[in-house]
Amino acid sequence: xxxxxxxxxxxxxxxxxxxxxxxxxxxVLVAVVALLSLANLDQFALFERGNFxxxxxxxxxxxxxxxxxxxxxxxxxxxxxxxxxxxxxSTMGLTAVIYAMLAINGMPFVPAFLLTMLAGAVLGAINGxxxxxxxxxxxxxxxxxxxxxxxxxxxxVQDGVSAIxxxxxxxMPAWFNDYGRDGVFLKLPAAFWVAVAVTLVLIVVQNRGKxxxxxxxxxxxxxxxxxxxxxxGRTVFLLYVIVGVTAALAGIARSSFMSLGDPLxxxxxxxxxxxxxxxxxxxxxxxxxRVLRSFVGALIIMALTVGMLxxxxxxxxxxxxxxxxxxxxxxxxxxxxxGKVS
Amino acid sequence: xxxxQKISVLSVDGLTKDYPGVRAVDNxxxxxxxxxVHCLVGENGAGKSTLVKMLTGALAPTTGAMTxxxxxxxxxxxxxxxxxxxxxxxxxxxxxxELTVLENLTLxxxxxxxxxxxxxxxxxxxxxxxxxxEPAIDPAARVSTLSVAQKQIVEIARAASSGANIIIMDEPxxxxxxxxxxxxxxxxxxxRENNVTVIYISHKLDEIFELGDTxxxxxxxxxxxxxxxxxxxxxxxxxxxxxxxTVFQSYSPRGKIGDKVVLKAxxxxxxxxxxxxxxxxxxxxxxxxxLVGAGKTEVARALFGADTFDGKVTFHGKPxxxxxxxxxxxxxxxxxxxxxxxxxxTSLTIRENVPVMNLPRVTQNGVFKAEDVRTAAEAFVxxxxxxxxxxxKHTEKLSGGNQQKVVLAKxxxxxxxxxxxxxxxxxxxxxxxxxIYEIIKDLANEGNAVAVFSSELEEVLGICxxxxxxxxxxxxxxxxxxxxxxxxxxxxxxxxxxxxDAR
Numbered sequence: 001x002x003x004x005x006x007x008x009x010x011x012x013x014x015x016x017x018x019x020x021x022x023x024x025x026x027x028v029l030v031a032v033v034a035l036l037s038l039a040n041l042d043q044f045a046l047f048e049r050g051n052f053x054x055x056x057x058x059x060x061x062x063x064x065x066x067x068x069x070x071x072x073x074x075x076x077x078x079x080x081x082x083x084x085x086x087x088x089x090s091t092m093g094l095t096a097v098i099y100a101m102l103a104i105n106g107m108p109f110v111p112a113f114l115l116t117m118l119a120g121a122v123l124g125a126i127n128g129x130x131x132x133x134x135x136x137x138x139x140x141x142x143x144x145x146x147x148x149x150x151x152x153x154x155x156x157v158q159d160g161v162s163a164i165x166x167x168x169x170x171x172m173p174a175w176f177n178d179y180g181r182d183g184v185f186l187k188l189p190a191a192f193w194v195a196v197a198v199t200l201v202l203i204v205v206q207n208r209g210k211x212x213x214x215x216x217x218x219x220x221x222x223x224x225x226x227x228x229x230x231x232x233g234r235t236v237f238l239l240y241v242i243v244g245v246t247a248a249l250a251g252i253a254r255s256s257f258m259s260l261g262d263p264l265x266x267x268x269x270x271x272x273x274x275x276x277x278x279x280x281x282x283x284x285x286x287x288x289x290r291v292l293r294s295f296v297g298a299l300i301i302m303a304l305t306v307g308m309l310x311x312x313x314x315x316x317x318x319x320x321x322x323x324x325x326x327x328x329x330x331x332x333x334x335x336x337x338x339g340k341v342s
Numbered sequence: 343x344x345x346x347q348k349i350s351v352l353s354v355d356g357l358t359k360d361y362p363g364v365r366a367v368d369n370x371x372x373x374x375x376x377x378x379v380h381c382l383v384g385e386n387g388a389g390k391s392t393l394v395k396m397l398t399g400a401l402a403p404t405t406g407a408m409t410x411x412x413x414x415x416x417x418x419x420x421x422x423x424x425x426x427x428x429x430x431x432x433x434x435x436x437x438x439x440e441l442t443v444l445e446n447l448t449l450x451x452x453x454x455x456x457x458x459x460x461x462x463x464x465x466x467x468x469x470x471x472x473x474x475x476e477p478a479i480d481p482a483a484r485v486s487t488l489s490v491a492q493k494q495i496v497e498i499a500r501a502a503s504s505g506a507n508i509i510i511m512d513e514p515x516x517x518x519x520x521x522x523x524x525x526x527x528x529x530x531x532x533x534r535e536n537n538v539t540v541i542y543i544s545h546k547l548d549e550i551f552e553l554g555d556t557x558x559x560x561x562x563x564x565x566x567x568x569x570x571x572x573x574x575x576x577x578x579x580x581x582x583x584x585x586x587x588t589v590f591q592s593y594s595p596r597g598k599i600g601d602k603v604v605l606k607a608x609x610x611x612x613x614x615x616x617x618x619x620x621x622x623x624x625x626x627x628x629x630x631x632x633l634v635g636a637g638k639t640e641v642a643r644a645l646f647g648a649d650t651f652d653g654k655v656t657f658h659g660k661p662x663x664x665x666x667x668x669x670x671x672x673x674x675x676x677x678x679x680x681x682x683x684x685x686x687x688t689s690l691t692i693r694e695n696v697p698v699m700n701l702p703r704v705t706q707n708g709v710f711k712a713e714d715v716r717t718a719a720e721a722f723v724x725x726x727x728x729x730x731x732x733x734x735k736h737t738e739k740l741s742g743g744n745q746q747k748v749v750l751a752k753x754x755x756x757x758x759x760x761x762x763x764x765x766x767x768x769x770x771x772x773x774x775x776x777x778i779y780e781i782i783k784d785l786a787n788e789g790n791a792v793a794v795f796s797s798e799l800e801e802v803l804g805i806c807x808x809x810x811x812x813x814x815x816x817x818x819x820x821x822x823x824x825x826x827x828x829x830x831x832x833x834x835x836x837x838x839x840x841x842x843d844a845r
Contacts, residue, residue, distance in 0.1 A: 210454045217438045217449055224436035228450030228500075229421050287440035 024331065025280055025293045029300050036307040052307050059187050064257065065302040066180065067092065067250035068272055069195035069295060072280075073202035074246040075273045076294040077212065078239045082219035082286025083131065085240060086142040088247040088273055090149035091123045092266025095251030097153045100164035100261020103176050113179075117248050123149060124244020128237035146270070153263035164261030172259060180256030191253035198246060202291045215239060219286025275321070276301050279328035300324070350409075351376045351539050352397075352428075352508055357406035359392050363771065365563055366392040369406070372558050372568040376507070379530060379540045381550045381571070384560035385584055386634075386797050390543060393560070394510060397541075398430045399423040411507065429501030430510040433517075437493050439486035446485055447472060447500050471503040472496075474536065475529045491522035495529055502538060509533065510541045515549060516635040527553055545633040547577050547837040559583045581833045593803055593823050596787060600624030604791040605662065605674075605760055607645065610653035614640050614815040618653070622760065622791040627782065629806030629823075630795045632836050636812040638795040639679055642762045645669070645793070646676040657760070670699055675753035679764040679795075681742070685749040688738035692730060693719040695737055695748050699756035722751035726781055743767075743774020750781065761785060764795045779805050803827060811835045 036052040071088055078085055095116050102112040123145070130141035157164060166172045180191045206212035217225040218232040225232050247266070254265045280297035282289030304324060308317050353373030359366045367389040374380045384390045395401040397408070399417030408415040410426050417423040420430060437446050447468040453460050469481050476495045485493060494514060501509050511530075515523045530540050530553060544550060550557065551571065559566040559580070566583050574580050602624045610618040614637045622628050630638045644651040647663040655662030663669030666676070678684035687695055696719045697704050704714045719733040726747040730740060737748055746766065753761055763782065767775045782805055786792050796802050802809050809821045811832060818835050821827060833839075 204458070208458050210452065210457050210459065213441070213445060213449070213452070213459075216440050220438035220440040221436060223434075224438050224446075225449070227420055227424075227436050230450050287438070 025296045025300075028279070029296055029303075032300050032303050032307075036303060057307075059183070061302055061306045062188055062192050063181070064306060065298060066189070066191035066195050066253040066257070067266075067269070068276060068298045068302060069192070070198050070249045070253065071243070071246045071269070071273055072276050072294040072298045073199045073291040074239070074243045076277050076280065076282055076289045076291050077202065077206065077215050078236075078243050079277055079282050079284070080219050080286060080289040081215035081236055081239055082222070083138045083236055083239065084142065084274075085124075085127055085243050085247075086139065086270045087123070087127060087145040087149055088243060088250075089266035089269035090146045090153065091120060091244055091247035092251040092254065092269050093263045094123065094149045094153040094156075095120050095248040096255035096265045097156050097164055097261040097263050099248075099252050099255050100172070100176075101156065104164060104166070104170045104172055104261075106173075109175055109179070113252060116252055117245050120244040120246070120248020120251070121241050122244070124241040124247070125237070127244065128240035131240065132233045132237045150263065157261075157263055163263065163265075165259065177256060177259055180253050180258075191249075191256065194249060195253075198249065199291060199295050206291050211235065211238060216287055219283075219288075221287075272301060275325050275328065279324065281331070297328075348375045350374065351411055352541075353409045354393075354397075355407045355409070357393070357396065357408065358404050359389075359396060359401060360404045367396070367403075368563040370560070370563075370565040372565055374508075374539060374541065374556070376539055377534050377537050378555040379534055379542050379553050381554035381557040382541060382543045382560070383545075383547070383550060383557060383580065383584060385799070387562075388560040388584070389563040390560055391512075392563075394430075394512060394541075394543065397423070397428060397510060424501070424504060424506055427506050428508045428510065429504065429506035431494065431497055431501065431512065431514055433512055433514075435490070435493050435497060437485050437496055439484070441485060442481070443472070443479055443483050443485055443488070443496055444469065444481040446496055447481070447503060449500070451504060468499070468503040472499040475499055475502065475532045476525070489522070491518050491525065494518075494526065498529060498533070502533060502536070507537065508539045508541065510543070512543045513545070513634065514542075515544065515546065523549070545837055547580060547839070550580075551577070561586050577834060577837070577839055578830060581830050581837075585829060585833065593805070593825070595807065595824070596625075596783065598787055599626045599807060600789065604658065605645070606654075606656040607641075608654040608656075610641065610644050610651050610655070612640055612644060612649060612651045612815075615644070615651065616815045618815075618817050620810060620817060620820070622793060624791055625786050625789045626808070627786045627792045627794060627806045629802035629809040630793065630812055631799060631802040631809055631832070632797065632812030634797055636836065637815040638797070638812055639764055640815070641812075642676060642678075642764045642793070642795050645760075645762055646674055648676070670756050670758070673756075673758045674760045674762065675699065675756050675758035676762045677746070677749050677753055677764060677766055679768065681745055681749060681769070682738075685752075686737050686745055688745075689736065691734045691736055692723065692728065692740075692748055692751075693733040696722060696751050696755050699752050703755070703757070718755060719751075722747075722754070726751055727777060741771070741774070743770040743778065746770055746774070746778060747781070750778075754785075759789070760791045760793070762793050762795070765797065766794060767796075767798070767801060775801075799829065799832065803829075813838055 075085065075088065098119050099112060099116040102115060127142055127145055130136045130145065131138050180189055182189050184190050185193060214225065214230050214235045217228070217230060218235050222232055250269070251266060255261050258265065276297040277289065277294045278284065279300060280290065280293035282294065301321070301324065304320055305317060308320060350373040355371050357370045358368055370393065382390055392401065396403050399419045399422050402418070410428060413426070415426055417426060423430070438449065441449070444465060448464055451464060453462040453464060472479060472481060475498065479488070479492055479495060485496060488496065498509065514526060518526060533540055542553060554571045556568065557571050557574065558568040561584060600623055603621045604624050606621040608619050618641060630641060632638050640649065643649040645655060645662065647665045647669040657672055657674065663672050663674060682688055687698065693715060697715050704711045716733065722728065723730060723733060728744050728747045730744060737745055740748065766782070767778055770778065782792055782794070794802060794806055803823060806823055809823055810817045811819045811821065813836050821832070
């Protein structure tokens with residue numbers, strides 16, 4: 001009898017833990033937005049700040065969020081499979097440079113866009129080969145490519161200038177800005193909608209696709225996955241390629257938004273991505289994580305970073321982001337602990 | 343079942359596996375019929391696990407052939423084995439905790455188009471299989487919420503639905519409670535009704551009599567018999583077939599056991615251990631003998647403070663250590679069962695390994711006295727007869743026996759006077775074994791107390807003065823070692839015979 005009541009107690013706890021695991025991220029989003037909207041007074045009186053829930057502010061936040069929103073989903077699947085890519089920032093910088101170079105040299109939008117995506121796939125494949133074929137620890141392998149890709153990006157930009165931009169007889173085409181800035185639907189640019197589309201596709205991949213399930217199996221129990229006849233190496237390789245492609249999409253979005261090809265434009269992206277994914281409840285050890293929750297996690301982080309610009313001075317931001325990461329890591333730990341009762 | 347329905351699903355013919363210096367499996371020939379529970383028994387080292395590894399594709403036989411479902415069978419991996427019809431339930435569970443039961447059951451078998459799953463009867467089929475063998479498991483539940491026993495059943499269901507008609511189960515009840523064991527047996531019987539052959543490996547003889555149809559006995563790598571269990575006249579005959587006329591290394595009393603009790607354990611209880619009490623005297627070698635999972639390692643770890651426990655340990659009249667650090671400081675040292683992962687720093691040299699359990703002894707004002715370490719290491723190499731070209735040799739390059747001597751040196755350097763040796767000669771060749779036994783006896787003669795935890799009867803009866811027989815977390819019986827010990831009785835006790843008698 002006592003053992004029965006104990007089981008019941010356990011299932012209640014795990015039910016609560018499941019609820020927490022599944023929905024806490026939305027509460028966090030609501031809480032962050034609420035807090036930011038409440039703190040709309042000009043408390044610091046440094047320069048003019050507006051209301052957070054202002055339409056233009058929201059549009060602006062979503063517009064600059066495009067890069068992180070587009071990588072978050074693929075990054076989640078990679079982490080679910082138990083792997084990581086620290087080179088996404090450099091991939092983003094390099095592809096931003098490539099995209100700008102193609103455009104400034106006269107290539108039209110569509111081929112330049114597709115070629116840049118291809119470049120992202122190649123860079124992702126390089127990571128995949130290092131990790132899967134050469135068996136290098138993912139952190140080390142992608143640290144190597146982090147500096148490698150950044151090095152190439154810096155080489156591609158001429159001496160004396162910091163980025164690919166109009167000047168020296170070359171001029172950015174007029175369309176260059178459109179992708180990242182022009183509102184195409186609900187006043188939001190194509191880059192944002194592409195991020196939404198990519199996320200939707202990856203949600204389906206996670207729920208109904210082989211890749212999504214095999215990623216979870218690979219991250220959850222690699223031996224079991226292999227014994228079930230799953231080619232875990234191919235799964236991981238494919239995920240690296242997809243991450244590379246989404247990083248290229250992020251590079252294009254950023255480059256288009258800033259009207260230049262800056263080799264350093266993706267710096268720090270890997271940290272933001274890890275932060276976002278962890279905030280979304282993805283387990284660092286693999287097996288666990290949802291694409292949609294990372295998307296929401298990205299919205300939270302962007303709301304915090306950009307939103308705070310309108311409220312608090314810049315020097316508070318890093319601190320708040322650190323606090324957010326701490327909260328994410330702690331929540332992640334607590335939730336996964338609770339899930340492990342039984 | 344009529345005679346003509348009985349067809350051989352698996353046969354091995356002259357199967358032999360040689361390791362350098364050892365023939366682990368020696369010309370084994372037998373065959374197994376369909377829809378039976380076939381038990382495989384033998385003592386530790388009888389060659390059971392080597393045989394199973396060959397059946398599962400983990401090892402290739404040196405010579406001999408296997409036939410499965412009428413076809414020649416030579417798997418190179420567990421996946422290949424499964425394709426041929428043999429699935430294995432390993433002791434370590436291969437389920438993905440993060441997926442649901444259903445997702446686990448279909449893993450790797452899904453039908454898909456362009457990378458996306460399409461509807462098929464697969465899900466219905468596996469759900470059906472699961473319902474047949476264990477209806478109580480919800481296919482939609484996350485595997486992480488299941489108990490170990492339920493996870494095991496999920497794995498069995500996956501094996502059954504992947505088309506395997508032979509399922510090998512290696513000690514499947516080791517981690518299960520009594521009620522869970524009953525449920526597993528029900529599952530196994532249902533499998534048998536559904537035309538699946540189960541090869542069941544267990545040390546627990548009562549399980550074998552309860553469940554098995556036929557049995558294969560192995561001893562010293564050789565095939566002794568394959569017969570219906572109904573032809574076996576009870577535990578006694580089975581035990582006799584398992585041990586044969588093994589000659590045990592003769593034990594000679596050393597006669598130097600002191601009267602002073604060094605360590606007294608009273609009512610140790612952990613998750614596994616039940617009310618374990620005993621004492622060790624100065625200069626005495628005591629042995630703990632039992633099967634894998636009987637709780638030997640747990641006793642050693644409790645005494646060393648590596649696991650938490652309820653109960654009282656008195657060491658030299660004071661409370662024992664509650665953490666390894668305390669235990670070492672008080673003079674207790676443990677030689678753990680997994681030498682490479684728990685006992686040694688394999689990437690370090692002999693010299694670097696020796697002082698790690700007692701660094702203060704060679705440290706002065708925070709500075710390492712390199713010369714003292716070197717002297718000590720050199721002394722141990724001589725004293726214990728470690729075969730090495732130099733104390734600067736990396737321990738990963740040493741043989742198993744010499745590695746174990748380095749672990750012993752490490753413990754001796756800590757100036758312990760109670761040594762806990764968990765499987766001290768596992769994976770050690772015969773020559774080094776004898777040397778290690780001599781070292782253990784010498785240590786006891788010098789007045790140290792030694793506790794040996796072993797699943798090798800020969801070892802325990804060869805060197806220990808007193809032997810505690812363990813089964814299922816309990817000390818079943820204490821035996822004074824001597825020329826007249828009743829080996830059949832010992833095996834009966836450690837395989838659960840006493841519990842059965844008590845019922």
